[in-house]
Amino acid sequence: MNILQSDKSPNTSETVGDYIKRMRLMLGLNQKELAAIAGIHLQSVGKIERGLTTKLNSHSKNGLASALQVPVEYLEAVCRGTPVVAVSQLKFCAPCWTPGTPPDPLWMDVRAKYCFLCGFALRDRCSHCQETIASLKHRFCPFCGTAYKAEA
Numbered sequence: 001m002n003i004l005q006s007d008k009s010p011n012t013s014e015t016v017g018d019y020i021k022r023m024r025l026m027l028g029l030n031q032k033e034l035a036a037i038a039g040i041h042l043q044s045v046g047k048i049e050r051g052l053t054t055k056l057n058s059h060s061k062n063g064l065a066s067a068l069q070v071p072v073e074y075l076e077a078v079c080r081g082t083p084v085v086a087v088s089q090l091k092f093c094a095p096c097w098t099p100g101t102p103p104d105p106l107w108m109d110v111r112a113k114y115c116f117l118c119g120f121a122l123r124d125r126c127s128h129c130q131e132t133i134a135s136l137k138h139r140f141c142p143f144c145g146t147a148y149k150a151e152a
């Protein structure tokens, strides 16, 4: 299953309650089942879905993310009210990356700004046209043809 499917990412207009409810219904779960899988109280699920709880602690967040089969970053983004594109962005270190190979997961961490190997600033877009990187399976920017590894 591809957890980065777009229908699983939160809509910009959605509250955390709306989002969790939508994901729960998508999986065909009722609140009680979701609470059991996520390891949190049924009342907590009810409060979150009704919008009475908008801040999730890390236990609830991790439990709900795994129960709903969505990245925990999605829940964090929806709690913050920021678009999820910002958290699922591809990033890489130009000097360390080998073109044609997947980026190291450590570069992809939302909080990562610099390479853990060499300290170089991570790049999330084409150095030439500034288009964001759609896939690092490509060696070249599909928009302008500049090699991603260029100008390292």
Ligand SMILES: [Zn+2]
Pocket (backbone or CB within 6 Å): 093, 094, 095, 096, 097, 115, 116, 117, 118, 119, 120
């Ligand atoms: Zn590096």
Ligand SMILES: [Zn+2]
Pocket (backbone or CB within 6 Å): 126, 127, 128, 129, 130, 131, 141, 142, 143, 144, 145, 146
């Ligand atoms: Zn480009």
